[in-house]
Structure formats: C-alpha cells, structure tokens
Amino acid sequence: MNIVVCVKQVPDTWAERKLRSEDKTLDRESVDGVINELDEYAIEESLRIKEAHDGEVTVLTMGPEKAAESIRKALSMGADKAVHLVDDALHGSDVLQTSYAMAQVLRKIGFDVVILGSESTDARMGALAAMLAERLGVAQLSLANKVEIDGGTIRTQRVADYGFDRVEASLPAVVSVVEKINEPRYPSFKGIMAAKKKPVDKLGVADADIDAAKVGLTGAATEVVDFVAAPPREKGTIVKDEGDGGQKVAEFLASKKFI
Amino acid sequence: MEMHAELTPEQVAIKEAVAELCADFPDEYWRERDAKLEYPQEFVDALAEAGWLSVLIPEEYGGGGGTVADASIILEAINRSGGSGVPAHAQMYTMGTVLRHGSEEQKQRLLPRIASNDIRLQAFGVTEPDAGSDTTRIRTFAARDGDEYVVNGSKIWTSRFQHSDYMLLLCRTTRYEDVEKKTDGLSVLLVDLREAGDSIKFRQIRTMTSHETNELFFEDVRVPVSNRIGEEGKGFRYILSGMNVERILVASEVLGDGFWFVDRASAYARERVVFGRPIGMNQGVQFPLAQAYAQLHAASLVRWQAAALFDSGKQPGFEANSAKLLASQATWAAANAAMDTFGGYGVAEEFDIERKFREARLPLIAPVNNNLILAYIGHQVLGMPKSY
Secondary structure, rough: OOOEEEOOEOOOOOOOOOOOOOOOOOOOOOOOOEEOHHHHHHHHHHHHHHHHOOOOEEEEEEEEEEHHHHHHHHHHEEEEEEEEOOOOOOOOOHHHHHHHHHHHHHHHHHEEEEEEOOOOOOOOOHHHHHHHHHHOOOEEEEEEEEEEEEHHHEEEEEEEEOOEEEEEEEEEEEEEOOOOOOOOOOHHHHHHHOOOOOOOEEEEOOHHHOHHOOOOHHHOOOOOOOOOOOOOOOOOOOOOOOOOOOHHHHHHHHOOOOO | OOOOOOOOOOHHHHHHHHHHHHOOOOHHHHHHHHHOOOOOOHHHHHHHHHOOOOOOHHHHHOOOOOOOHHHHHHHHHHHOOOOOOOOHHHHHHHHHHHHHOOOOOHHHHHHHHHHHHOOOOOEEEOOOEEEEOHHHHHHEEEEOOOOOEOOOOOOOEOOOOOHHHEEEEEEOOOOOOHHHOOOEEEEEEEEEEHHHHHHHEEEEEEOOEEEEEEEEEEEEEEEEEEEEOOOOHHHHHHHHHHHHHHHHHHHHHHHHHHHHHHHHHHHHHHOEOOOOOHHOOOOHHHHHHHHHHHHHHHHHHHHHHHHHHHHHOOOOOOHHHHHHHHHHHHHHHHHHHHHHHHHHHHHHHHHHHHHHHHHHHHOOOOOOHHHHHHHHHHHHOOOOOOOO
16 A cells, blocks of 8 residues: 655744744744654554555655655654655745645655645644645545545544544545544654665656746745734733632633633 | 754654653653652653664664664663663663673573563672672672572672563672682673572662662572573673773763753753842853853763774773763762752752752762772773772
8 A cells, every 4th residue: 555644844833933034934944843743643644554554655745955854753753765845946835836736746656545634733724635635636534533444445533523424435535634543653763773774755846747837935825914923921810719719710711612 | 052963863863752752751750750769660661662772782683783872872862851761771781791792592592582672681780798899809609500500699789670580690600719810700690580589589778869779689599501691700801891881871871961950950040030130140050050061061072982982893991981980070060050050949859950969979989989980090091000
C-alpha cells in the first residue's frame, strides 16, 4: 500500500510568532520550526496502517529548505522516504494554491491513501484535506478518530458534535485525523540513525508540473490586508467569596457558554 | 540560543527526541520519586523501549551501534530536563566489560537480551567497606570448586541491585598477600541474581539523594566458571577500561544538571521582581550564573574531546577524568549560583533546586573522588611522585 502523509513545519507553538512587515507572510526564519503537532498523529496513523497492511510511507512536505528538519523527524519516526516540494515561487501561497501544488505532486508520485492532520497550528485553515480530495477526484474522509482499511475499502469514524459518523469509501482516498486518534511514537535511536540514509526527493515547481503563475503571494485568492500585534492579556476578574462565590462562578461560566 | 558546533544533525535529533520523551516526566514525577526514595521504573522503561539504553551495544547484537558521544548526549538531555539518568545509566555501559572482554558465547547470551530490554545488567560490585578507593585491597573472594566459584565477602555502594537481573562482581581469586603485583589476582564474574537468590543479602543505604544504593553480603554464592569475564586474575585491567566510559557519561549527566541549574535560575532571575526590578538586573545574581555557564561549556568541550578519543579507539584516561573533575566543579558552581538566585525558595521542595542541589554535591566525590583524579593527573600524567 502506498501511503502518503502530509507534514507541515510550523513555528514552535511556544515561540512568539510574527508576520513579516514587508509582505505580511509568516516569519518562518526567526523562530524554531517544529512538525505541526496534529501531523504527528497523521504520521503515527500512517505507520500503523503500514505495519498492519505492509506498504510504504512517503512524507510529503511543502515548505522552505528549513522544513527538511521536520522531514528528518518524520523519517526517524519510521516513514520510508520523503518528497520535499521546495521553491521560492511557492512563498506566500494560500490554501487554495497549496492544495493545487500538493495535488500536482500527489498525481505524480501516486497514492492509495493520503493522510493529514486536521489543521496546521499556524494558519489553522483545516481545509487542505477537502481541497486535495476535490482536486484529485477521490473520496474525502475528514476528522477521523479511527481508521480501518480492509482490502480496497477504508472506514473511518468521523468526529461530530453529536458523537461520530461511520464513513466508508473506496480507495484511493484522502483522510484527515484528529488528535487523540493515537499516541504518536517517539523517534528512536535506531530510527534517527536510519533516517540519515532514507531518500528525500526535492522537487521544484517545474519538476511537479506546477504552473508557477498559479502559486505564490501575487496569485493568492486571499490577501492579508492588515495585522496588529495581539494585545497584552487583560487582568482577570477577581471574585471575592462573600457567601455567593459559587453563584458568581456559575454566572461567569454561563456567560461564556461553558454551562 | 545555544549553537551545536560539536553535534551532527543526527545528534541534535537525538537530543531533541530524548528531551521530548523526558517532557512526559515532569518535575512533579521526580519530586515524588525523590520524596519516596522510589526507583523511576516507568521512566526507565520508556527509555529502554525507545532504544536509548542500548545505543552502545553493536548492531550485530541487536543494539543501536552508537558512539559514546551519542550516549553522552542522551544522558545530558535527561538531566537537563530535570530528571536523572542515574537510575538507568549503568544499563548503558556496564555491558561494556562483557563486550570488550567477554567470550563470544557470553556476548551472544547477554547482549541481545540487554538490547531488547529483557534483562537488566546495571549493578557492578567493586567497592568494599575496608577498601574504598584502594580497589586492589578488596577481600571478597571467589574460591574455585570444580566448575564453579564459591564467593564470600561483601560490597558497598552497589547501586541498582534491586533492579538488576545480573551483576558484575570484582573479586579476588588470589589473595592480596599471594600476588607479586597487587593489581593481579582480581577477576570479574557475571552473577545471575535470580539464581543467586538468598545467598546474596542486601541492605539499602539511605542517602541524601534518592539513588538506590546498597551494602551486599555474599554467602557461598555459586557462580559457574563459564560466567567469568576474560582471564582469571586479570579483572583489574578489565574494569579500568570501562572506567573511562563511566567517567565520560557521568560527566555528561552532571553537565546536564549544571545547565538545568543555569536554565532555571536565569529564567527565575528574569522574572522575579524585588525592589521594583528583576533580580537578574543585579550583577551579584547575574555574574555567578554567567560564570558557571561559561565553566560548564568549558567542561563540556573536554567531555567531547574525551568521547571523540574513546570513539576513535583510544583510552583517554586524562581527558575522561578531567571531564568528570571539571563538570562536577562547574555544576557545583551552578548549583550554588542557583541557590543564591532563588534565595529562600531554593530550599523549598516545590522549586526543585534543593533536590538537584543535593544531587550536585555527589559528583565531587563519586564515582571517583576528585582528589583521586588530581592525584592521577599529578602522578600519571605529569610524572610527579605518587602521593597516595
């Protein structure tokens, strides 16, 4: 089985994130990059599918040179090889363009199942899985907290407000997984040493038949018009318990729609 | 931000992966183990399962085939996270004596099972109550009886005995009085603790740290001759060759602690406001931390040099011992600077400084006393008269 897992490098969740003043894109250089946390569940799930059904796991990453660090980590967790789509022409692409570029690569490398995390912690669009499925003309099984493959059929549990849906489709398919679907493994010592020897295929836009005019900041369908720094956190409200503390807490929770 | 000039990209990945594993074992976990004097079983299991304790075992025996530098990174990362590598470090290197001096049969029998985490070989009985650092004076005696040795005697400061399936034991097979060279007549035996059963009794020694360490008593312990490592009477040489690795790895852990002190104290000094300004603005607070940090990096470089020499097949006695000497001193400086930075909070258990502080005192005297390292450098390296 040919399993492709999409992995994005994002700024460290704990670091202060900034937009670049010159083109209003995310400053990826000044902060440490890490694997998008939600993608770690996708990597783990792809490795579990591989272990259960044989096959090969390919990491697909679109991002600058620096994203190679995250590719290495995915390989050290156990993925077999990687494709790194890296080209200055891609800088500033929005989700529509990203889905176009990645779909082109997926057409080129082929797949039985594509697995993604449910969203990235930097842009938080959560739309890439749906767009990829649409562009590739295959089934979309989103927000899965359970994935089973049986021959040419894939079944998932789709998380919903009311519980979950059971979803079934024929392969090939695109799946997005939610956190808690599994417990991502740590890279092991042997995994790290083996990752050094695993192939990483670097592709530019031309290599993947991507039309450079259809990607990048200038052709993006969305535009960041303006941005302001997040305001400093406001002081919290202190409620003094004068016998009605419980009631006040309940009122607060109700005002925030927690209860 | 720290640079990693000495580390390969894989080594940076090792450091990050170990730190990630350690993040699941936060301060509270270690504080509780310390308070209850409990062995951190879950932590050691997690390390073993991810293969971090078998890096020094060659790949042909199922291990990671890594270097002492790799092992050094792992242990430093553990201690820098706030935890301790002590409960597990001996599982990494005790097997080195078997690897370098054991027979092929012994290696096949032990190493794959250590690598797969099925057995623990992390106790090494060397020191005795009446011998101390003067190892040749040990009196635990293994008398030959057919295909077996019968061992009688006692050991002290044998760590992790309760969490080992096998232990290595240094004992006399010829008495001190009967050898020409005092380093002769010592042998290393591999003792199967499950078979030994009640013939070995232990008494756990309560110490200022939570390290599990014991006094052992051997009463007619029967060990098959086939469990002797290497030649009879040559054991002293075998344990010395393992000491350099131990020194380098202990230095690495100690450095991890030292960097932890500086990380914690400098963060605290940036945030803690007294007299209307962060206490880190005071040079009295700032300079000792800066000084300790520079000392830690210097010690770290000697450690890297020792590891590189060992990994290239040398026996870096001077470098390995110096690394341990300098690391323990730098970390002690960091520990005191952290204590001064935290003020009264430094002695409160919930800030963890006092726990690490207690641990930071130990490396100045163990596993080899710093004075003995100075005596070794003075005599063996600089050629001055022997002082002990």
